[in-house]
Amino acid sequence: MDIFLQQLLNALSLGGTYALLALGLAVVFSIIGLINFAHGELMTVTGYAVCFALIWGLPFPLAVIAGLAVAMTAAFLMERVAFRPVRGASGTTLLLTSFAVSAILRVLFQNLISARPIPVAIPASLSGVVTIGPLHLGMIQLISIIVTLAMLLGLNLFLHRTMAGRAMRAAAEDFAVLRLMGLRANSVVATAFAISGLLAGVAGVLWVAQRGSVDPLMGALPVLKAFIAAIIGGLGSLSGAVAGGFLLGFIEVILQAYLPESLLPYRDAFAILLVITVLLFRPQGLLARKTLVKL
Amino acid sequence: MTMPDNPLLSIEGLTVSYGAVEAVRGIDLTVRRGEIVTLLGANGAGKSSTLNALVGLAPRKAKRMEFAGTDLTGLPPETIVRRGMTLVPEGRRVFSSLTVEENLMLGGAKHAARGNPAQVKADMLERFPILAERLHQKAGSLSGGEQQMLAIGRALMSSPDLLLLDEPSLGLAPQVVDRIFDLIGNLRDRGLTILLVEQNVAQSLEIADRGYVLANGRIELQGSAEALRSSPEIQDAYLGA
Numbered sequence: 001m002d003i004f005l006q007q008l009l010n011a012l013s014l015g016g017t018y019a020l021l022a023l024g025l026a027v028v029f030s031i032i033g034l035i036n037f038a039h040g041e042l043m044t045v046t047g048y049a050v051c052f053a054l055i056w057g058l059p060f061p062l063a064v065i066a067g068l069a070v071a072m073t074a075a076f077l078m079e080r081v082a083f084r085p086v087r088g089a090s091g092t093t094l095l096l097t098s099f100a101v102s103a104i105l106r107v108l109f110q111n112l113i114s115a116r117p118i119p120v121a122i123p124a125s126l127s128g129v130v131t132i133g134p135l136h137l138g139m140i141q142l143i144s145i146i147v148t149l150a151m152l153l154g155l156n157l158f159l160h161r162t163m164a165g166r167a168m169r170a171a172a173e174d175f176a177v178l179r180l181m182g183l184r185a186n187s188v189v190a191t192a193f194a195i196s197g198l199l200a201g202v203a204g205v206l207w208v209a210q211r212g213s214v215d216p217l218m219g220a221l222p223v224l225k226a227f228i229a230a231i232i233g234g235l236g237s238l239s240g241a242v243a244g245g246f247l248l249g250f251i252e253v254i255l256q257a258y259l260p261e262s263l264l265p266y267r268d269a270f271a272i273l274l275v276i277t278v279l280l281f282r283p284q285g286l287l288a289r290k291t292l293v294k295l
Numbered sequence: 296m297t298m299p300d301n302p303l304l305s306i307e308g309l310t311v312s313y314g315a316v317e318a319v320r321g322i323d324l325t326v327r328r329g330e331i332v333t334l335l336g337a338n339g340a341g342k343s344s345t346l347n348a349l350v351g352l353a354p355r356k357a358k359r360m361e362f363a364g365t366d367l368t369g370l371p372p373e374t375i376v377r378r379g380m381t382l383v384p385e386g387r388r389v390f391s392s393l394t395v396e397e398n399l400m401l402g403g404a405k406h407a408a409r410g411n412p413a414q415v416k417a418d419m420l421e422r423f424p425i426l427a428e429r430l431h432q433k434a435g436s437l438s439g440g441e442q443q444m445l446a447i448g449r450a451l452m453s454s455p456d457l458l459l460l461d462e463p464s465l466g467l468a469p470q471v472v473d474r475i476f477d478l479i480g481n482l483r484d485r486g487l488t489i490l491l492v493e494q495n496v497a498q499s500l501e502i503a504d505r506g507y508v509l510a511n512g513r514i515e516l517q518g519s520a521e522a523l524r525s526s527p528e529i530q531d532a533y534l535g536a
Contacts, residue, residue: 166393183373
């Protein structure tokens with residue numbers, strides 16, 4: 001039982017990161033129908049920003065704030081430079097654009113920074129282990145669970161209690177009619193990207209804090225997982241993305257814990273098999289909603 | 296009462312094309328302050344395209360397109376709406392996962408300069424007691440008639456000078472249709488100018504001052520509501536006399 005609880009905490013921590021990333025993808029997709037594969041590079045950029053801020057001597061909390069600011073700015077610029085010119089184009093065009101942005105950024109990281117991982121000086125106070133009764137939890141895991149829950153709560157408050165949040169929910173339903181409310185299409189889309197950047201930034205900080213290093217391809221795998229999570233949950237559904245993220249984290253951790261050792265290398269294959277099973281029975285995803293993408 | 300020299304909306308040579316398909320082929324249209332003007336015609340005649348083009352939601356070209364003295368050419372919908380012309384779209388299109396109150400709030404979100412949204416909302420809830428009762432319900436849970444009232448209420452939150460209504464009676468029960476038409480008359484009496492697209496020709500011509508009949512993207516007939524009512528074309532095609 002204790003082992004199961006321990007695994008559950010591990011799953012919450014990993015799934016939470018997937019959930020934040022999947023949510024970032026879903027926020028943008030729900031409004032402009034774009035699956036942003038350059039989302040992972042927002043994580044990477046955050047990692048580098050935190051890394052360099054620490055090298056320049058900023059204290060860790062300030063470095064984190066700098067990282068998040070850079071992530072939001074990068075997301076905002078991505079929209080302005082790459083995605084706005086193709087807004088309203090076909091899904092394929094949008095998808096290819098996001099692959100291009102992702103590829104360009106990776107090459108820039110490799111050539112301007114380094115192709116090798118750069119260590120990030122995470123404060124020693126974060127590497128401790130917290131013992132709660134029979135359970136042992138890494139300090140960073142604990143922080144990541146708390147931060148994830150705080151982000152989810154904060155986003156929920158933003159979406160339901162502020163005018164910008166209501167506008168985003170309305171935009172996800174019917175973008176054209178939102179414009180008839182006198183709300184600028186461009187600022188609603190920009191807000192969506194800034195939020196998705198913040199979510200990627202938080203996930204990036206948590207990811208880097210666990211790994212202790214940054215490399216140009218750092219964002220690739222987690223964002224692929226987040227994409228899978230968003231699909232399981234039902235693309236465009238925000239609660240679906242969160243549910244999908246936690247479910248995928250849970251599946252991975254359980255497989256890691258209970259698969260026989262000879263099968264462990266195939267862990268991801270089993271995880272994806274489960275995803276396929278979910279989609280066979282619910283091709284629209286677990287919590288799908290009708291998405292209207294009109295401009 | 297009307298000022299023929301200074302119409303609120305004045306359009307010349309409006310065309311709307313979706314790719315190779317021309318839905319509206321060069322129409323002239325005038326709406327004066329305080330009027331109800333109705334746009335009639337069969338399905339696919341270009342009525343909805345015309346309204347969507349006026350607010351900038353459909354791809355449009357025109358020789359001249361003026362609203363309250365400003366040129367509408369090239370303006371995006373959000374700017375046009377802020378200038379005082381708004382559309383209640385066909386099929387109501389309320390934000391169904393948002394509450395009634397949130398729908399109204401969004402309607403007034405950017406219009407503090409045009410009117411006091413809090414005051415407008417209070418007036419609105421007095422006029423639509425049913426919306427006041429349902430303020431915290433999801434808009435999607437309302438009946439069709441209630442949703443239509445919400446859609447109109449949401450548009451009124453922007454304190455418009457000109458309200459474009461696209462098929463407000465579509466799919467509603469006859470008593471509800473009567474209430475919607477009463478409401479439209481009421482709004483005009485309070486000084487609002489209305490451009491109404493309707494399939495319900497008899498009731499529209501009863502309430503309207505003037506009308507245009509569209510066919511295949513062109514204006515086929517126009518005149519005072521009275522003249523249209525008694526014209527043989529309308530009698531044959533729509534009123535079944």
